[in-house]
Amino acid sequence: MTSSSPFKRIEGGVCWYFEGEDADIKCRHEGAIELYPDWIRLGGPIPNWIPRERVEQVHER
Incomplete structure (x- = not known):
């Protein structure tokens, strides 16, 4: 998606985001997360x- 480096890496985090054709399915990811300006x-x-506009929350543990 992007060749630049992430501005933050989280090894043990939680991310809540929306998936689906209409972004109507709320999903949860636990584990490694990398933050980029748009992704x-x-x-x-x-x-x-995941596009940033579909991300609800990101937490570090």
């Missing part, structure tokens, strides 16, 4: 990129 990257076996 959030959720770590895992298959990393997932």
